[in-house]
Amino acid sequence: MLKKTPHTLVIIFALIIFCALLTWIVPAGAFHYETVEVEGISREVVVDNSYHRVERAPQSWQIFSSFLAGFERQAAIIAFVLIIGGAFQILNSSRAVDSGIYSFLQVTARLDRHPLLGRVGVHNLVIILVMLLFSAFGSIFGMSEETLAFVIIIVPLAISMGYDSLTGLMMVYVAAHIGFTGATLNPFTIGIAQGLSGLPLFSGIGYRLFSWILLTGVTIAITLLYAARVKKKPELSPMYRADAYWRKREAESETENLVRPAGRSTHVVFIFLTLLLGALSFRYPLTTFSVGAESTTIVIFPVITLLFVITSLLAIRRSAQLFILNLLLFTILFLVVGVMGYDWYLEEISALFLSMGLLAGIANNMGGNAIAKEFIAGVKDMLTAALVIALAGGIIQILTDGRIMDTILFSLAGVMKDAGRVLTIGGMYVIQSVINIFIPSGSAKAALTMPILAPFSDVIGLSRQATVMAYQFGDGITNMITPTSPVLIGALGIARIPYEVWIKWFWKILLLLFLLAFLLLLPTVFLELEGF
Numbered sequence: 001m002l003k004k005t006p007h008t009l010v011i012i013f014a015l016i017i018f019c020a021l022l023t024w025i026v027p028a029g030a031f032h033y034e035t036v037e038v039e040g041i042s043r044e045v046v047v048d049n050s051y052h053r054v055e056r057a058p059q060s061w062q063i064f065s066s067f068l069a070g071f072e073r074q075a076a077i078i079a080f081v082l083i084i085g086g087a088f089q090i091l092n093s094s095r096a097v098d099s100g101i102y103s104f105l106q107v108t109a110r111l112d113r114h115p116l117l118g119r120v121g122v123h124n125l126v127i128i129l130v131m132l133l134f135s136a137f138g139s140i141f142g143m144s145e146e147t148l149a150f151v152i153i154i155v156p157l158a159i160s161m162g163y164d165s166l167t168g169l170m171m172v173y174v175a176a177h178i179g180f181t182g183a184t185l186n187p188f189t190i191g192i193a194q195g196l197s198g199l200p201l202f203s204g205i206g207y208r209l210f211s212w213i214l215l216t217g218v219t220i221a222i223t224l225l226y227a228a229r230v231k232k233k234p235e236l237s238p239m240y241r242a243d244a245y246w247r248k249r250e251a252e253s254e255t256e257n258l259v260r261p262a263g264r265s266t267h268v269v270f271i272f273l274t275l276l277l278g279a280l281s282f283r284y285p286l287t288t289f290s291v292g293a294e295s296t297t298i299v300i301f302p303v304i305t306l307l308f309v310i311t312s313l314l315a316i317r318r319s320a321q322l323f324i325l326n327l328l329l330f331t332i333l334f335l336v337v338g339v340m341g342y343d344w345y346l347e348e349i350s351a352l353f354l355s356m357g358l359l360a361g362i363a364n365n366m367g368g369n370a371i372a373k374e375f376i377a378g379v380k381d382m383l384t385a386a387l388v389i390a391l392a393g394g395i396i397q398i399l400t401d402g403r404i405m406d407t408i409l410f411s412l413a414g415v416m417k418d419a420g421r422v423l424t425i426g427g428m429y430v431i432q433s434v435i436n437i438f439i440p441s442g443s444a445k446a447a448l449t450m451p452i453l454a455p456f457s458d459v460i461g462l463s464r465q466a467t468v469m470a471y472q473f474g475d476g477i478t479n480m481i482t483p484t485s486p487v488l489i490g491a492l493g494i495a496r497i498p499y500e501v502w503i504k505w506f507w508k509i510l511l512l513l514f515l516l517a518f519l520l521l522l523p524t525v526f527l528e529l530e531g532f
Contacts, residue, residue, distance in 0.1 A: 008499035012391045012483050016066055019395055020059040023402030028056040030406045036196070045196060046451045051410045059402045063394075069401075070393030076346045077486040078386045081148060081493065082379045083350045087357030088152045089378025090371055094364040096324035097153060108161075123161045127227060128220055130154065131175040135216040138179025141340055142186040142442070144479075144487050147176045149335070149353055151494045153328075159246040163227045164237040165495045166505060170223040173491040174480055178219045180442075181476025181517065182212030189442040189475055193468045196446060197454040204465045204531030211469075211520045218516060222509055238501050245496060262320040262363075269363040270312050270323065277305040287341040300337055304330065324360045331356040385493020389486040396484060399438055409435060409448065421462050421525050425470055428453055429518060432474025440485040442475045465532040466524035473517040481510050 006014075032050035059066075071078065091097065108122040134150070137143035150172045158168030183190045184205055194201055230237045237243070281302040288297045308330050315322040334352060338344035344352075361371040399405045415427060432449065439445045449471065457467040479485050483499060492499055524532055 006500065008388050008483070008489075009391060011499065012388065012395070013063075015483065016063050016391070016394050016398055019398045020063045020402070023056075023398065023404055024058040026404040026407055028054050028403035028407065029410060030054045030403060031410075045447050046449075048451060048455060051406065054403055057401060057403045059398050062398060062401060066394030066397045067391055069397040070390040070395075073397060074389050074393040074486050077145065077490065078389050080145065080346045080350050081382050081385055081389065081486075081490045083354050084149055084152070085382030085494070086375035086378035087353045088149075089381065090357040090361040090366075090374045091324065091328065092378075093366070093374045094321060094324050094360055096321040096328065096360070096364075097156065099319075099321045100325040123163075123231075124224055124227075126157075126161065127167075127171055127223060130171045131220050131223065132216065134172050134175040135179035135182075135212070135219075137336075138176035139182055139184045139186060139212050140179075142180060142183065142188040143176045143339075144180060145346060146335065146339065146349060147173050148487065148490050148494060149349070150332075151491050155495045156246055156249065158227075159243060160250050162231040162234070164230050164234070164239045165243050165246060165497055166237065166239055166502075167223065167227045167230060169491060169495050169497060169502075170219070170226075173488070174219060174223075175216070177476055177479050178215050178513070179212065180479065181473055181513075182208065182215040183472050183476070184208045184212055186472075189446065189472050190468065192443050193446040193450050193471050196450040197464045197468055199464055199468065200531075204468075204529065206531065207523070207529045208469070211517075214520065215513065215516065219513070222512075238505055239497060242496060242498075242501075262316040262323055263365050265365045266316060266320045266323055266363045269327075269359050270316060273312075273327075273359070274305070274309055277301070277308060281305045287337065289340050300341070304333060304337070320363060320365070324363050327356060327360055327363070382490075382493060385490050388483075388489045388493065388499070392484045392486065392489055396438060405438065408438070409452070421460060422522070424457075424460055424462060425466055425521050425525055426518060428457075428467060428470035429474050429521060432471050433478045433514075436475055436478045437482045437484055440479060440482060440487075445475055446471060463524060463532045465529075466521065469524055470521060473521065477510065477513050477517060481506060 029051055032047040032052075034045060034047050036045050062069075108126070111122045134143065134147065137146075151169065154172040155165050155168030158171060159165065180186065180189070185191075185202055190208070191201055194203065234240055281304075284301050285299060286297050287300040288295050308326075311326050311330075312323060315326045331352060335344070335349060338348055338352065342348075357375070358371065361374065366374075399408075409431075415431075432445070435445055435449065439448065450468070453467050453471070454464050457464055480488065481503065482488065489499065492502055523529060
């Protein structure tokens with residue numbers, strides 16, 4: 001008889017107990033920190049050779065209080081996940097996304113009859129294009145938390161094309177984090193790490209671009225191979241039974257009459273948004289987009305407003321659902337503009353999607369009570385994910401309060417002291433990967449590790465650029481499996497994929513990517529690369 005896999009909460013709580021035990025065994029220690037300015041932002045960084053022992057603070061009953069501490073530590077992500085869940089439930093109740101997916105599948109079915117497209121496979125092209133898009137976003141501006149808003153769209157799309165929720169998560173979450181791993185212009189990782197290492201910002205981009213292309217290409221190939229297997233025999237998917245939820249939604253969208261004529265409330269929302277966008281265009285006629293060290297100023301809001309008015313008028317003539325779907329598309333467009341042009345983060349993005357949900361509900365002729373009911377239903381769906389995120393935050397709290405986080409980092413760095421260049425670059429890569437389990441934040445990890453590892457690389461004749469690449473690879477790949485990553489746990493919760501199922505399915509892919517990234521580090525040791 002097979003043993004039942006422990007629930008995600010059980011696994012994470014066991015990790016908390018293990019980390020608490022470490023605080024009784026591992027000596028307590030700390031670095032001195034100083035404040036430096038990187039790209040106009042103040043960062044607390046480690047002072048070189050400042051590690052010292054401190055009074056021990058072993059954790060015991062704190063394993064229970066860590067749950068609340070995790071809520072406080074991850075409050076922004078938890079609230080973001082709950083808001084996204086509620087907003088999209090309001091949107092989904094209009095059946096606009098279902099209607100859009102159903103129409104999309106009808107179009108792809110017709111395109112499949114084309115000799116050339118039929119041979120390649122339209123659905124394969126969809127997977128490739130979606131993954132390229134999200135990988136580029138991850139590489140250029142560090143898309144991570146933002147993927148949560150897209151998981152709830154891409155997963156149903158993957159199911160509707162005959163795949164499974166794992167394929168959908170590969171298309172959006174994994175693609176973005178592969179881009180994050182092979183970062184080219186990501187200011188949150190490359191920008192900070194190079195700034196702290198005393199390197200010109202975004203230098204060495206040529207080899208980083210090659211690494212991104214290779215990592216993305218391999219990931220797309222893996223996804224296409226797996227997707228083809230699942231499409232041929234759906235029972236092979238470990239999510240086959242659990243995906244019944246998504247298949248049921250798809251079946252309902254095919255049998256129900258999803259097209260509802262636009263009513264008075266739809267026109268009210270259209271007029272309101274037109275006036276609002278008009279005022280926004282007047283207030284912000286020009287927008288400056290920053291990509292790496294380069295920036296460009298263009299007219300964007302007036303163009304978006306004009307496009308919104310034209311497409312909305314066409315959509316309203318068809319149905320209320322098409323107008324709501326158009327509203328979703330422009331919400332995504334505003335997300336991209338906000339992140340790249342105005343440095344939006346969780347607060348602004350959550351406000352954007354909450355507004356979308358409310359306006360979609362009004363456009364669907366829903367009253368206040370109905371909107372509130374759907375919002376609460378969506379929040380309930382995300383509650384398990386929120387609890388897991390909070391508990392995962394408790395791991396970090398235990399290690400920090402137990403005063404062993406800096407000791408772990410100091411000990412790992414000491415292991416490499418007498419190693420050669422290849423072993424050192426590999427050791428740095430492993431160290432960054434291990435630390436990433438405890439510190440999922442890329443910018444925080446850069447501030448903690450680069451002031452130590454960058455000068456150390458000089459001593460052994462290793463390029464500081466190589467050290468930065470070891471950091472970025474270690475920061476990105478393990479993000480896709482560590483239970484302390486709130487983005488991973490949130491994405492799994494939205495996709496309804498249990499963490500234990502994800503681990504069992506993804507570990508081989510992770511191992512392949514991990515080895516590939518290591519091989520990409522070797523040329524930084526043996527070859528003369530531009531910028532290195």
